[in-house]
Amino acid sequence: MTRFETIANNLAEQIRAGQIPVGARLPSLRQIISQYGVSQTTVFRAYYLLEQWGLVRAEERAGYFVTPGAAVHAEVPKQKQDDAPKKVDISDLVFSVLESTQHPDIVPLGSAFPSPTLFPSSRLLKSLVAGTRSLSPWSTVEDLPGSDRLRQQIRLRYVGIGLAVASKEIVVTNGALEALNLCLMAVTRPGDAVAVESPGFYAALQAIERLDLRAVEIPVNPVSGLDLGALRRALEQHPIRACWFMPNFQNPTGTSLSIEKKRALVEMLRQKQVPLIEDDVYQELHFSRDRPLPAKAFDTEGLVMHCSSFSKTLAPGYRVGWATAGRFADKVRRLKLMTTLCASIPAQAGIADYLENGGYDRHLRSLRSSLQTQLGQMEAALHRWLPDAVKWTRPHGGYMLWLQLPQSVNAMELHTLASERGVSIAPGPMFSATHAFQNCVRLNFGHPWDARFENAVRALAEILDSPGVRA
């Protein structure tokens, strides 16, 4: 990381933590020059980056000030505690929403993917060729279900955050989605109860529906994350066979668990010997300087199955992910061999070559900076157009913003009316087994901001102003 990026990151962390409050002036040029021993140019570049990220605003001849957008906190909505295991019926809703986001003419605020233009596709193609050319023809037999070379690179990413993971614990999959599904299949039988987040990633609910499982929903506070007290009660009341959680940059709220809560979560599950399926697909998309630890870091008994992929960070469409599946690795590996055999071997080889030679960390720094910039731009547009009653919490990573609209708004209606105006959103009911969160919406800031997106936010504001969206 360059010096100006380091300075910008340090200041950004202080702003996010509230140490430099809304409206406050940033430390002066002079102070920073003396603190870091850098040139004036370097400090200006750091200020400029913070401005790009929407965290500060320059005021002529007065300096840089923290913007209100930087510290908006949503009110935490009251959630009903109704955690009896239940059957799930969500797929029709999810598909009807997702299909409406697929058309290229739709502004993809409801999309689950970041913009494919953010990825180094031509450098990656070079690696695809080099990696595929270097394959032995016998790799199709010997590398089942996953390439050793790629697993070695994945292992090294763990080393980067101080985790020692054995290659043989890593099962390469067809994206994180398959990893999560295989892990769930490895530890459940039809009828079993599984704890999920509420609101939570709809794919978990779909998997539960598909495998005839039952969901126990654990509330997620958009500021502090998963409610561990509620989880403890649920574990005592129900024969929960597995948990499927997202401790970092949770989808859809964007919230993360603190280190202490991650540790407590793993310990609680260890006592009950309940496996944790950890969805960590946004781990590399952190806005703070350091990559956050996964819950897996506190796992001493191989009970945590850590799932991630390259789809959100490097190679969408290559479909390469993995599960680091602890004591369940053999079972997950066999399920992989039985259902899809292996991930595409050229894709694995291309990603392995890129990780070795392509400059992954450099690319990630640039990607994170783009995402922060886009978040700033989206927040500015939300402030510009939406009524003050709309609240959200600023995520510290990923590319999803969880909006709370006034109680009177029906997000499904908003979705329908927005679709008619060429704008997709992800309405709250997609994210719960009980179709709750009727007044919530997930927005995607993973796309370079432009007039299309600005107009889309404006269109949402106009719809919110109309009588059609009232619950």
Added chain:
Amino acid sequence: MTRFETIANNLAEQIRAGQIPVGARLPSLRQIISQYGVSQTTVFRAYYLLEQWGLVRAEERAGYFVTPGAAVHAEVPKQKQDDAPKKVDISDLVFSVLESTQHPDIVPLGSAFPSPTLFPSSRLLKSLVAGTRSLSPWSTVEDLPGSDRLRQQIRLRYVGIGLAVASKEIVVTNGALEALNLCLMAVTRPGDAVAVESPGFYAALQAIERLDLRAVEIPVNPVSGLDLGALRRALEQHPIRACWFMPNFQNPTGTSLSIEKKRALVEMLRQKQVPLIEDDVYQELHFSRDRPLPAKAFDTEGLVMHCSSFSKTLAPGYRVGWATAGRFADKVRRLKLMTTLCASIPAQAGIADYLENGGYDRHLRSLRSSLQTQLGQMEAALHRWLPDAVKWTRPHGGYMLWLQLPQSVNAMELHTLASERGVSIAPGPMFSATHAFQNCVRLNFGHPWDARFENAVRALAEILDSPGVRA
């Protein structure tokens, strides 16, 4: 096809059909020259090809004679009719056998894959680059779950055998294995009964085990194929919810259903409204001139889900297959999106480009010729080394030979002892829910024949001669 290939194929069909019996002399040079209007050189090239395929033998100054190998028919073993739906417990056995075949030092007679050296890997890499370069970055969103360009090419392969299939009926998958699994999931719930072949592909049994289904085994006659009478009785006795069959070059027996039987099969299932999952992965590996029709050709109500892939014919390791899933296409597509999202997009683009520009039909002709040559070489070795009591039926396509050993032989023991000598085989019990076919073995002739394979067959003969393999 060149003229000499046409002549060789015509003669081969007459030999296989018994129209030119074992020991008979081929039509003379003069006869063929006048029949086809070709040169002497062309006829000699045709004879030479037939000799390569092991169908004829040159006798000095006397002409070419049909070899005994060309018409060996196994005795059809008696099979117990015990078709009550049963739970399946096969995976441990299958994995222990498959893992033993994975090591590069093992002679892979038990492998499920043809030799990767038979595929046009450098031409395919060229297509991988061209196809990937031509992708829009938005393909990762718009092409879910499968590329239009590839589905168009798959549709054209159906046109080649006179079938009109709509692109939207085709779901691109991560190989045929995923296609088959998704189709099974689309039409069953835990506890349902599914009809499978006996002996049959172990992956069907593994899927039944994994999804908590029950298997009803329908006998397969190694000469005439699936016993339709037994299927009819099973359909009357049990609430069968789906069938998973392989009408062409069945795995493991290599047998195919006649056109009449395919038609009758589809009609029988239509009357009962039972879906057929048709595994047709060897369809392009036919030794006769024309590609055989799938059962899907007789499907008027969208009840047949036709599954195939490019893994056995072009691109092992790319993991691209498909299901043409009739009335279940939407359901299969959604299951695909929920479990693995899509097949690797560069791999799809590479295969689409190859199908458009790479000369797939030319490659297939050469591949089929290699497989026939290898079959001839394997049969010659079996005749040379194995006792006469060992029987098999000559397959008309694919790369698997199903051997029946004397009743006293225990194929599991043979597998263990062969492993110790560096030779893998696929023992019969892998292919049935009841671990039957104790005296049967599947051998793979998908590898260029050489001294290693010759010695492996010789090693099997020595083991068969020892007391250790007796049941």
